[in-house]
Amino acid sequence: MxxxxxxxxxxxxxxxxxxxxxxxxxxxxxxxxxxxxxxxxxxxxxxxxxxxxxxxxxxxxxxxxxxxxxxxxxxxxxxxxxxxxxxxxxxxxxxxxxxxxxxxxxxxxxxxxxxxxxxxxxxxxxxxxxxxxxxxxxxxxxxxxxxxxxxxxxxxxxxxxxxxxxxxxxxSEEQRIQTYQQEGLNTLLAGLTVDIQTARQLADEKTVLELSKRLTQWFLKILNNEWLALVDVQVKFMPLITNKDEQNLFIQLLELFSKDLLRCAIGTKMVYFQDQALQFKQRLTKYSLTKQLTAVELLLNQPRLQQENINFQNLLEALTLQLIKCYHG
Ligand SMILES: [Zn+2]
Missing domain, CATH: 3.40.50.300 (P-loop containing nucleotide triphosphate hydrolases)
Known part of the structure; x- marks a missing residue:
């Protein structure tokens, strides 16, 4: 301990x-x-x-x-x-x-x-x-x-x-990110826990990192206007989201991701999803600031919707459609 x-x-x-x-x-x-x-x-x-x-x-x-x-x-x-x-x-x-x-x-x-x-x-x-x-x-x-x-x-x-x-x-979050980096931990974990032991555990369990990887792949499909993003919800997300805790974790990841998208929109660096930062930066510059901010709002709205007891898969599918519409509609 x-x-x-x-x-x-x-x-x-x-x-x-x-x-x-x-x-x-x-x-x-x-x-x-x-x-x-x-x-x-x-x-x-x-x-x-x-x-x-x-x-x-x-x-x-x-x-x-x-x-x-x-x-x-x-x-x-x-x-x-x-x-x-x-x-x-x-x-x-x-x-x-x-x-x-x-x-x-x-x-x-x-x-x-x-x-x-x-x-x-x-x-x-x-x-x-x-x-x-x-x-x-x-x-x-x-x-x-x-x-x-x-x-x-x-x-x-x-x-x-x-x-x-x-x-x-x-x-501070900045200090945490620095410490986690020095310890060889994914910076994403700094957004999930202030406790480095817990961060190490999460890194060992791998679910978080796998979910975050799938999340970015899903989002890239949305940016590419690929309807397969909708299939991802059932095939890539749901098998890893089987209970309330995992739902909450996913919602937290969405929140961190939206914070990074906001950083991207205003021209600062992504801090949590650093590995994919460059990829997102290049693709997101194609969209107007309004579109980018609307997408962030859609993502940030999910915790509230989750509390309304909507079926989680439906929630994510609706989100996918809204995001595709937001960027490409
Ligand atoms: Zn000593």
């Missing part, structure tokens, strides 16, 4: 990783950090990365090497001094609370460096939160706590006010 390439978090949070590397290098980490941000913003990855920077055997300017034994133990969740607490069910478990309390209360006697990561910190029990507060007020030992929450208003203000707060954003 945590087989995180260390490049990922540096690319996703360049400023924060640089900031923490500097703190690690100058031994200036404080006792409590609060990381907030939506899923996919890299809260957990950042906390682990800091832990690795701290324990790494060959750090470079506060940055973990990602390869040594210590780094590997941390990134695989097996380091005794990096404590990663995930709440079970609705709240952090009693044993976990007890454990936290004993960690926080252990005086400076045990001076081993420790990192404690508390995910979904809003689910801490009152008792755990009180121990945490006490620890923040009178920190002991070399413990650094990372509290991770999706949204600040779920956490006690007393805790928020006593932690160093970092608001993390989702990486």
């Amino acid at each position: 945590l087989s995180l390439g260390k490049k990922d978090i540096i690319a996703r949070q360049p400023r924060l990783t640089a900031y923490f590397a500097d703190l690690i290098q100058h031994k200036k980490l404080v006792h409590a950090y609060l990381l907030t941000g939506p899923a996919g913003s890299g809260k957990h990855e950042l906390a682990l990365w800091v832990a690795a920077g701290l324990f790494c055997q060959h750090p470079v300017k506060g940055q973990p090497c990602g390869k040594c034994g210590e780094c590997q133990r941390i990134f695989s969740g097996n380091h005794p001094d990096v404590i990663d607490l995930l709440p079970a069910g609705n709240s952090i478990k009693v044993e976990q609370t007890r454990f936290l309390k004993s960690e926080f209360n252990s005086s400076g006697v045990e001076s081993r460096q420790k990192i404690i990561i508390i995910e979904n910190a809003e689910k801490m029990t009152a008792s755990a939160a009180n121990s945490l507060l006490k620890f923040i007020e009178e920190p002991s030992g070399q413990i650094t706590v990372f509290l991770l929450v999706a949204s600040l208003n779920q956490l006690l203000p007393t805790i928020v006010s006593r932690c160093q707060l970092f608001k993390m954003q989702l990486p």
Whole structure:
């Protein structure tokens, strides 16, 4: 689960990783950090990365090497001094609370460096939160706590006010595209997921890439005024679209494709369907801007139509006819 390439978090949070590397290098980490941000913003990855920077055997300017034994133990969740607490069910478990309390209360006697990561910190029990507060007020030992929450208003203000707060954003689409490219992933996947692990999974499953290939072939037929595009719906699409999830995926692909067509229309580069960019660019210049924009609108209208429970094959066939009419009518 945590087989995180260390490049990922540096690319996703360049400023924060640089900031923490500097703190690690100058031994200036404080006792409590609060990381907030939506899923996919890299809260957990950042906390682990800091832990690795701290324990790494060959750090470079506060940055973990990602390869040594210590780094590997941390990134695989097996380091005794990096404590990663995930709440079970609705709240952090009693044993976990007890454990936290004993960690926080252990005086400076045990001076081993420790990192404690508390995910979904809003689910801490009152008792755990009180121990945490006490620890923040009178920190002991070399413990650094990372509290991770999706949204600040779920956490006690007393805790928020006593932690160093970092608001993390989702990486911009541009950053994602760049990262995915560096990882050898199809840029199309950057439009489908903010999570690089999920992107890798999608790439392995191949359905997405096959569907997108068929989608561009279908669209080229439309541009060539070939009525076979209509047959494609039944023969090329439907066998790969057998349930609601796959329908949603296809609708998402259509949306990304329409964004690329819009880019083409206004003279910027296609970003998702880069492999076919040149081919489309050449063909689309033949059509007026109005026609191109009408086609984009038709594509963007599909999610709404899909919600009206129209049979999916009928929906795509109607779309095909409308597009042919739009370009060639
Ligand atoms: Zn290392």
